[in-house]
Amino acid sequence: MATFKEFRNNVKPNWCPGCGDFSVQAAIQRAAANIGLEPEQLAVISGIGCSGRISGYINAYGLHGIHGRALPIAQGVKLANRELTVIASGGDGDGFAIGMGHTVHAIRRNLDITYIVMDNQIYGLTKGQTSPRSAEGFKTKSTPEGSIESTLSPLEIALSAGATFVAQSFSSDLKQLTGLIEAGLQHKGFSLINVFSPCVTFNKVNTYDWFKENIVNLDQFPDYDPSNRVAAMNKIMETNGMLTGLIYQDKGRKSYEDLAVGFKPEALAKQDLRLSREEFDKLLAEFK
Amino acid sequence: MISQLSWKIGGQQGEGVESTDRIFSTALNRLGYYLYGYRHFSSRIKGGHTNNKIRISTKPIRAISDDLDILVAFDQESIDLNAKELRPGGVIVADAKFSPTVPDGVGARLFAVPITAIAEELGTSLMKNMVASGASWALLGLPLEVFNKAVEEEFGRKGPAVVEKNVEAVKRGADFVLEQAGGPLEEFRLEEADGKQKLFMIGNEALGLGSIAAGCRLMSAYPITPASEIMEYLIKKLPKFGGTVVQTEDEIAAVTMAIGANYAGVRTMTASAGPGLSLMMEAIGLSGMTETPLVIIDTQRGGPSTGLPTKQEQSDINALIYGTHGEIPKVVLAPSTIEECFYDMIEAFNVAETYQVPVIVATDLQLSLGKQSCEPLDFEKIVIERGKLMTGELPPLEEHKLFKRYEFTEDGISPRVLPGAKNGIHHVTGVEHDQEGRPSESAVNRKLMMEKRLRKLDSLRISNAVKADAPNENPDLVIVAMGSTGGTIDEARKRLAAEGVTTNHVTVRQLHPFPTELLEPHLKSAKKVVVLENNATGQLANLIKQNAGYHDKIENLLKYDGTPFLPSEIHQACKELR
Ligand SMILES: Cc1ncc(C[n+]2csc(CCOP(=O)(O)OP(=O)(O)O)c2C)c(N)n1
Ligand code: SF4
Numbered sequence A: 001m002a003t004f005k006e007f008r009n010n011v012k013p014n015w016c017p018g019c020g021d022f023s024v025q026a027a028i029q030r031a032a033a034n035i036g037l038e039p040e041q042l043a044v045i046s047g048i049g050c051s052g053r054i055s056g057y058i059n060a061y062g063l064h065g066i067h068g069r070a071l072p073i074a075q076g077v078k079l080a081n082r083e084l085t086v087i088a089s090g091g092d093g094d095g096f097a098i099g100m101g102h103t104v105h106a107i108r109r110n111l112d113i114t115y116i117v118m119d120n121q122i123y124g125l126t127k128g129q130t131s132p133r134s135a136e137g138f139k140t141k142s143t144p145e146g147s148i149e150s151t152l153s154p155l156e157i158a159l160s161a162g163a164t165f166v167a168q169s170f171s172s173d174l175k176q177l178t179g180l181i182e183a184g185l186q187h188k189g190f191s192l193i194n195v196f197s198p199c200v201t202f203n204k205v206n207t208y209d210w211f212k213e214n215i216v217n218l219d220q221f222p223d224y225d226p227s228n229r230v231a232a233m234n235k236i237m238e239t240n241g242m243l244t245g246l247i248y249q250d251k252g253r254k255s256y257e258d259l260a261v262g263f264k265p266e267a268l269a270k271q272d273l274r275l276s277r278e279e280f281d282k283l284l285a286e287f288k
Numbered sequence B: 001m002i003s004q005l006s007w008k009i010g011g012q013q014g015e016g017v018e019s020t021d022r023i024f025s026t027a028l029n030r031l032g033y034y035l036y037g038y039r040h041f042s043s044r045i046k047g048g049h050t051n052n053k054i055r056i057s058t059k060p061i062r063a064i065s066d067d068l069d070i071l072v073a074f075d076q077e078s079i080d081l082n083a084k085e086l087r088p089g090g091v092i093v094a095d096a097k098f099s100p101t102v103p104d105g106v107g108a109r110l111f112a113v114p115i116t117a118i119a120e121e122l123g124t125s126l127m128k129n130m131v132a133s134g135a136s137w138a139l140l141g142l143p144l145e146v147f148n149k150a151v152e153e154e155f156g157r158k159g160p161a162v163v164e165k166n167v168e169a170v171k172r173g174a175d176f177v178l179e180q181a182g183g184p185l186e187e188f189r190l191e192e193a194d195g196k197q198k199l200f201m202i203g204n205e206a207l208g209l210g211s212i213a214a215g216c217r218l219m220s221a222y223p224i225t226p227a228s229e230i231m232e233y234l235i236k237k238l239p240k241f242g243g244t245v246v247q248t249e250d251e252i253a254a255v256t257m258a259i260g261a262n263y264a265g266v267r268t269m270t271a272s273a274g275p276g277l278s279l280m281m282e283a284i285g286l287s288g289m290t291e292t293p294l295v296i297i298d299t300q301r302g303g304p305s306t307g308l309p310t311k312q313e314q315s316d317i318n319a320l321i322y323g324t325h326g327e328i329p330k331v332v333l334a335p336s337t338i339e340e341c342f343y344d345m346i347e348a349f350n351v352a353e354t355y356q357v358p359v360i361v362a363t364d365l366q367l368s369l370g371k372q373s374c375e376p377l378d379f380e381k382i383v384i385e386r387g388k389l390m391t392g393e394l395p396p397l398e399e400h401k402l403f404k405r406y407e408f409t410e411d412g413i414s415p416r417v418l419p420g421a422k423n424g425i426h427h428v429t430g431v432e433h434d435q436e437g438r439p440s441e442s443a444v445n446r447k448l449m450m451e452k453r454l455r456k457l458d459s460l461r462i463s464n465a466v467k468a469d470a471p472n473e474n475p476d477l478v479i480v481a482m483g484s485t486g487g488t489i490d491e492a493r494k495r496l497a498a499e500g501v502t503t504n505h506v507t508v509r510q511l512h513p514f515p516t517e518l519l520e521p522h523l524k525s526a527k528k529v530v531v532l533e534n535n536a537t538g539q540l541a542n543l544i545k546q547n548a549g550y551h552d553k554i555e556n557l558l559k560y561d562g563t564p565f566l567p568s569e570i571h572q573a574c575k576e577l578r
């Protein structure tokens, strides 16, 4: 069985020292090992951004695609080979701005993949512009007078889009994050894990200390029931979206792969491509 | 006795024009006639004039006709809009309900049949289509049993009572018109056909069928005219082979999902028209850069923007060839017949996997939607080639080494492994990368990688990249075209030949990389070259000039009003251009 070290490669990340994304990378590596995966059984599909580089830093199959499109690519991978464990990941701009349409529809579609967003409330790679996750009034290079648009709440959106697994974590809390990724990977359906992952270079407001002060860990509420959607929505609103932990899970809903009529339970990629003559003749007969 | 005839049905959209046409042509197909259909429709669902025209022949045909023999009209508008197409002595079968009149100057015979009244008497005005088709079938003197068989097939699932009602409607329509006409019209009596049922389908179905034969098991797509029938056909069929069709949120998702699925080893395609292709451009670059196979169908329609969404055009050529930023190897194919729609999909998937490139198959609206007879499709010709795909066990990798997915090779094509394979781990990125797929900004590597990718297509020629019917050594005209126009060109050529004008006909089936050396001999042999296309700027002609030259010989023959060329238009224009 592979250890987390086997999910490491020798590529040195080009992230700034102290960037939250390092811990997300470590958590994915640990979670993959903890659930007993071999490196070749994992595919990490990422978007474009500082965070998007993550697929190149994990020893597994990885595809670093185009900005905002990690999710549809990852869904294609899963449809082609459902024996693979598929992670999609990227930044808050990638998933909640340019790729927001895909995020909502991937949630609705509920393929069995895990989506990990490194949410730093800013555009890191392009050097500090506002993101849909930036707070109102947040000053960036593109909002010198402060952002005048409202902050998007991905957790509320996910719930209302019919998400079957919604979690949030903080990159400093490696233990919680690893556990949530494991749970997400094991969930039979689409899992959204939003991770507060501070950008130490361009975001001087939402810092590690700021998060430590503002985060509400769901462990504080022993009676919290993550299978209750209404309670989940209330809790998100009560905490202004700053809660961490497993917020909602619906174990009852079947994944897209299981619902699609006729869809093979084995990996499609391993099927023989050729038609038999009988199959071919049958197809032709309908056109006579 | 005649060997061919044109029939048209017109009415308001949603009024049964489609179903009348379907049953009428199914019955003709039963008798073994060759058929070629043309749909005139607008992008409204209900309302708005629509008409379907079928050409019926005892010999293969691939073009609509200039004129019309029989017009079936559900309203006066259908007569007013289409009667001028009727040849002298033509016939109109119209619903008596609206007291039809023949416009001045049209020498056609009118049969006013109480189409709606009969249908309502039998229970529902929905059966108008049966009454109307029965009446026009009877005028042709064709056997009613065959028609009833087609009716039975259409309504069989709904039970014998429904079948019986519809058969009765057909009979009432037939009886009424025969009494009015005093029997079948002798001048419209078709020679007997060979009795062999042909395959009868639209191009989009042939593309779907070809994809299944090619081993395509997934499709991701967003609906658009005139491409939607491809996904609608495949969602009925792919589940039978373990696959599926995903209707995505947009074309960007459609194409990137297809890239993901191809990367993971399943032949997957998407299909769209101009607006969707425009949205896919960035992702096509990703496929080119990461050397991930990809197959896209572009069913061209009237552009730009939303343009003429339900009309004929061939104006995406430039976008398909030059679209996406940067420089990638890419293949653009253009089937020109219904059979080629089938075989070219097999070729497209083989080329995509063998060369690890995006392949775009460009049709046009008339090819995609015109329902027509198709020659038998040959099972033996279905060959699947997956190129350098490694399926066996792989040797262990050295520590911290990745599989050389982008290994420099002589032909530029590198071995490919699929996710899941042990010892095959490598990285894939749209960022410039080294042989293992890791991001690299090295100038030396960059140059080598660009050259590696671009040289993959150096030698690529699909089968019949240039198709020629070239009986003349030094013809007066060489007509060069692509897509659905070929059949019409050949009809015009017959008329030109009768007048002593010699012509050759060349079809470009591979638009990119451009098969210059295959086209050149034809250009050389011609006194004049006419490049015929459905667009306003002569995109194909420009492509030829850019690649092969011959500026002084090339003349444009363009049509961009949304309708396909008619044989008479080509005939006339060629006479003038000569
Ligand atoms: C189509 C397109 N538009 C713009 C860009 C430029 N771009 C790259 S990453 C990025 C945003 C990065 O922000 P985020 O997704 O939050 O990732 P982070 O760098 O913060 O991890 C932008 C705008 C691009 N690569 N592609
Ligand atoms: S710019 Fe910000 S997000 Fe990007 S690597 Fe540096 S710290 Fe991380």
Ligand SMILES: [Mg+2]
Residues within 6 Å of the ligand: A049, A091, A092, A093, A118, A119, A120, A121, A122, A123, A124, A131
């Ligand atoms: Mg960000």
